[in-house]
Amino acid sequence: MDWKKNAWLLSLLSALLLVLAACSDDSKETGSTDSGNDTTEESDNEENESNGEIHTYDFFDGSGPGEDINTSETTLGKMFEEETGVNFDIEHIVGDVNQKIGTMIASGEYPELLNAEQSTDAVIDAGGFIPLNDLLEEHAPNIMEMYGPYLEFMKRDDGNIYIIPSGASHGFVKPANLEQGGWWIKRDVLRELDYPQPETLDDYFDIIAEYTEANPQIDGANTIGFTALTHDWRFFALSNQPNHLAGYPNDGGIMVDTETLDVSVYGNKPETERWLEKLNEVNAAGLFDQEAFTQNYDEYLAKITSGRVVGFFDYRWQVGQALDTLYQDEDFYNDYMAFPVVFEEGIKDQYLDPVGFAASPGMGITTGTSEEDQVRIIKYLDHIAKEETQKLVTWGVEGETYEIEDDGRYYRTEEQIAETRNTEFRDEFGFSYFEWGWPRMNGLYPDGNAVEPPKQPEVATLMYDEGDKEFLEAYGIETFTELFSEPDERPWFPAWDTPIETGTPAQLYEQQLDDLMKRKYPEIIFADPGEFSTQWEAYLDEFEGLPYEEYEQVIQESVERKVEIAEKAAEAAE
Secondary structure (H helix, E strand, O other): OHHHHHHHHHHHHHHHHHHHHHHOOOEEEEEOOOOOOOOOOHHHHHHHHHHHHEEEEEEEEEEOOOOEEEEEEHHHHHHHHHHHHHHHHHHEOOOOOOHHHHHHHHHOOOEEEEHHHHHHHHHHHHEEEEEOHHHHHHHHHHHHHOOHHHHHHHOOOOOOOOEEOOOEOOOOOOOOOOOOOOEEEEEHHHHOOOOOOOEEEEHHHHHHHHHHHHHOEEEEEEEEEEEEEOHHHHHHHHHHHHHHHHHOOOOOEEEEOOOOOOOEOOOOOHHHHHHHHHHHHHHOOOEEOOOOOOHHHHHHHHHHHOOEEEEEEHHHHHHHHHHHHHOOOOHHHOOOEEEEEEEOOOOOOOOOOOOOOOOOEEEEEEEOHHHHHHHHHHHHHHHHHHHHHHHHOOOEEEEEEEEEEOOOOOOHHHHHHHHOHHHHHHHHOOOHHHOOOOOOEEEEEOOOOOOOOOOHHHHHHHHHOOHHHHHHHHOOOOOOOOOOOOOOOOOOOOOOHHHOHHHHHHHHHHHHHHHHHHHHHHHHHHHHHHHHHHHHHHHHHOOOOOOOOHHHHHHHHHHHHHHHHHHHHHHOOO
């Protein structure tokens, strides 16, 4: 991002802070601990009210699978328990998250803290989350400061804030390694084919076809040319591609014209037809994974780590568990490299997210939680939002997981980098459980250090091992995101976080489209090429019966509202 963009962002943040400033016991007790110290007198007094008691609360995290654990079993969680007198029993999703949340809604029984993921709106509509406005104003100065520029975005139509999302942007920092979507190819494939650089969709699948033809088996098992993630709510990892291939960022199921702000769905557009026709062609060539529509999330990750998959599209944050495992493999050629593939030359890729704010999903306190426990939980979350705690969550402990130069710049040694990328260490320390999901900022700290260590130049330059350096040199780049274009400014980004009321035509469209895609995409992709047009028309006929215009209208209003807020902030800053 150039200096003008940085200036625009800083003006926006400053102005919003000024505008907002102008507007302005059922717990389980299990032991005792000493209270810690805080940076503010108010926080000191409030946190010391625990009287040495430990309060344990239930937290259901619907964002993904994981090991169920009490936060105090991690290094970070234990520190936070000692400082706040609170810990959480974390339960992760197993199976269908919508079904799990639906059961909670039907019974009216919730854990005290809940991340309902894509069912967030349903829980809000059912009255499952309490309004947080008063709690934030009275007990959460750190959250108010961190999310200050975005508080207006967090409010629902009734003016209430129900959830705290993870990720309040404070400046743009281009990552050294891809964190978002990309077209991944196994490094061994790239090496064998003399390091090709795919730019178009045809280029990408030509590489897969050439390698698979020459290597029909890998380690005695059939080679999988291209696999896809379609399980449960993660189906977007297959359905979002037309958007990306056409040069748009991850705004969800819609495209937004940057000039007119016009919103349109693309599930019925030529871009989607073009994408599905390509997959139909790929399948006919024997390159598409026949289990793509039946495998679950864990099976998908396991397949990637098996070494049999030549390529796939996905978001780094979603497939990170598999890629982290491969990174620790002694054979670095089993790892993958991502490329910013588009439909055709001349399209500017937009895989790197612009500065934006997703107001949903996030974590909220549920009804049925006593007032005393509400206060304890919000104070805990506020403790997480403190700058020094944020640095613990992202960088760790000085002298153990990072160092500080005399000029105040943070860095990691090669040994610390290796340790903090080790899955077992990350679990034990607590990075795996606290790094995302809780109140969290990204971008830059006030002292100029990057929030995320991999985005700190002093760390990025040391993160690359010999295998990384081989591929960086082969492609003539210094970082793996150098191949990706800088993101364009989009004040509404991301559009997919728009609150949609349960039972409305717009919400029905989302569910009906999901059902339609899961039913028809396999038929389209696995069809004989001669039947593609017939299958596409059958899908299109059903799509046209969906209330997509109502959905477009809801997103349109949200986009315009966000842009209006941004424009007012920019005007106030002048």
